[in-house]
Amino acid sequence: MLYVFIRVMIGSIFLVSGVGKLISPYQNFLYVIQAYQVLPSWGEVLTAQIFPWIELIVGVFVFLGLWTSWSVRAALVLFGIFVVVVGQALIRHLPLESCGCFGGWIHFKPQTVIVLDSISLLLTFLLLRSLVLTKKFSLDSYFD
Amino acid sequence: MNKWLSTLVIVLALVGLIVGAKVFLAHKKVEIDWQMARAKGNPQAHVKIVEFIDFQCPACAYGINFLKTFIDKHPQDVYLQVRYFPLTNMHRHAMISALYSECAARQGKFWALDDLMIPQQQQWAQLISPEPIFRAMAQQAGINLDQLDTCLASDSARKVINDEKSLGQSLGINSTPTYFINNKMVVGVKSLQDELKNYFPGS
Numbered sequence: 001m002l003y004v005f006i007r008v009m010i011g012s013i014f015l016v017s018g019v020g021k022l023i024s025p026y027q028n029f030l031y032v033i034q035a036y037q038v039l040p041s042w043g044e045v046l047t048a049q050i051f052p053w054i055e056l057i058v059g060v061f062v063f064l065g066l067w068t069s070w071s072v073r074a075a076l077v078l079f080g081i082f083v084v085v086v087g088q089a090l091i092r093h094l095p096l097e098s099c100g101c102f103g104g105w106i107h108f109k110p111q112t113v114i115v116l117d118s119i120s121l122l123l124t125f126l127l128l129r130s131l132v133l134t135k136k137f138s139l140d141s142y143f144d
Numbered sequence: 145m146n147k148w149l150s151t152l153v154i155v156l157a158l159v160g161l162i163v164g165a166k167v168f169l170a171h172k173k174v175e176i177d178w179q180m181a182r183a184k185g186n187p188q189a190h191v192k193i194v195e196f197i198d199f200q201c202p203a204c205a206y207g208i209n210f211l212k213t214f215i216d217k218h219p220q221d222v223y224l225q226v227r228y229f230p231l232t233n234m235h236r237h238a239m240i241s242a243l244y245s246e247c248a249a250r251q252g253k254f255w256a257l258d259d260l261m262i263p264q265q266q267q268w269a270q271l272i273s274p275e276p277i278f279r280a281m282a283q284q285a286g287i288n289l290d291q292l293d294t295c296l297a298s299d300s301a302r303k304v305i306n307d308e309k310s311l312g313q314s315l316g317i318n319s320t321p322t323y324f325i326n327n328k329m330v331v332g333v334k335s336l337q338d339e340l341k342n343y344f345p346g347s
Contacts, residue, residue, distance in 0.1 A: 022162045023169060025316040031331035032319075041338070060158060066151060095202060107234060143147040 003133040006123050010075055011063025013120065018056030026052075035096055036089050054078070065138020072127050072134065079121040086114045174315055174324045177225065181249040185215050185223040191343050193222065194324040196229035196312045199241035205265045207321040207333040208258065218344065226254070228305040229312045229320050237274050242305045244278045247295035248287055256285035 021029045030048035033039065039047060058078060061071035089096055089110055096110045108116070127134045135141050174194050195211070197204040215222050228246070230238030241261065248257035260281040261268075268274035282292055295301050312322070315329070322331045323339075330339045 019162070023165050024318055025329055025331075027322075027329050027331045027335065028316070028318050030335065034332055034334050056158060056162070057155060060154065064154070066147075066154065139147075139150070143150070 001136075003127060003130055004137050007065060007068075007072075007127055007134050007138075008063055010072075010120060010124055010127065011059050011061070014055045014059025014075065014078070015063055016059075018052045018054075018059055021052035022056060035094065036085050037092070037094060038085055038088065065135055065140050068135050068138055068140045069128070069131055072124060072131070076121065076124045076128060079117050079124055082117040083114060083121060086110050086117065090114065169316075173327050174311075180225050181252060182226040182245075182254045183224060184255060186220045187223050189221050189223040191218075191222045191340075192326055193224045194227060195224060196227045196308075196317055196320060196322045198229055198231045198235055198238045198320045199245060199261060200235035200238050200265065200269050201231065201320045202265065203333060204321040205262045207323075207336060208262050210333055210337070214340065221344070226258075227312065228308040229317060229322065230305060230309060231320060235269070237269060237271075239302075239305065240274065241268075241278070243296055243301050244282065244292075246301040246304055247292050248282065248285065250295055250301075251287050251291060253282075253285050253287050257281060257287065260285060 026048045029052060030044060033044045033048055054074075055078065058071055058074045061067055062075050135144075193211070195207070197208070211222075211224060215224060228242045230242045232238050245254060245257060245261070248254050261278070264277070264281075268277050271277065279289065279292075283289060315322075315324075317329075317331075319331060321333065321336075322329065323336050324330075325336070325339050325343075328339065330336050
């Protein structure tokens with residue numbers, strides 16, 4: 001049950017994060033991306049419009065346990081990206097007041113976020129290591 | 145129902161829910177308030193900017209400085225209005241700085257106080273109470289301190305600020321600075337500069 005709980009929690013994180021960004025104008029998330037100074041301008045606009053959908057779909061799939069091995073891998077990649085992006089912002093001392101992770105709903109300082117993302121990355125790795133347990137009470141187990 | 149079909153149904157349902165939510169929450173357009181004291185530039189200008197700011201926001205300070213220079217270069221082509229959007233959950237002096245600004249505006253001294261408050265933002269942002277420094281700025285800006293105190297003690301200034309923040313939230317704003325350039329929303333100074341290039345290609 002612990003693995004199911006972790007799976008639902010990780011799925012919920014992405015679900016809330018994706019919804020928070022999608023229901024507000026994309027310009028808000030574009031501003032967040034610009035603050036991290038990682039992408040060229042065209043990449044920032046593209047990411048601002050597409051990334052929240054990726055978060056939402058990965059979140060729902062992980063939450064429901066659908067295509068679990070792929071959606072958990074996708075979640076792992078996403079957390080990896082977050083750790084790298086936030087980490088480089090901290091190393092470069094970029095003036096970030098909030099991570100912008102959940103749209104306008106919740107504000108976390110980047111220092112807090114990198115810790116939370118690192119823990120989430122480890123938990124997601126655990127889910128991937130024990131897919132049989134992760135897939136309990138999942139849509140995958142219904143279809144398989 | 146097989147797994148692929150279920151996946152498709154779930155994805156389509158998600159898209160439908162989000163699109164439906166966005167239609168339901170469709171944001172209003174910002175109206176220009178022609179009586180506002182917190183404005184500068186030419187009211188007949190073809191580029192009208194409404195700016196939502198938090199006076200303790202460093203990016204807002206950068207934006208204000210950028211726009212001052214820009215309007216000085218294009219005095220007939222730009223009209224700027226400032227609205228309040230204090231991020232009180234992030235900036236402890238967001239509301240008090242907005243209150244002083246609103247009370248200064250009521251004496252026609254909004255920009256005079258702004259010219260003092262913004263350059264010293266880093267200093268007063270770190271203070272436990274910025275009010276002594278704000279009072280000194282107010283005096284320097286030629287603001288009547290008795291009228292200032294009356295304004296600060298009243299609820300009306302706070303109501304204006306809260307009403308503008310509510311308006312901003314209904315427009316989909318959740319960070320500052322947010323600008324509406326001829327009603328097109330952009331967030332942050334970089335996007336502001338990119339959008340202004342569409343109107344002033346040489347700038």
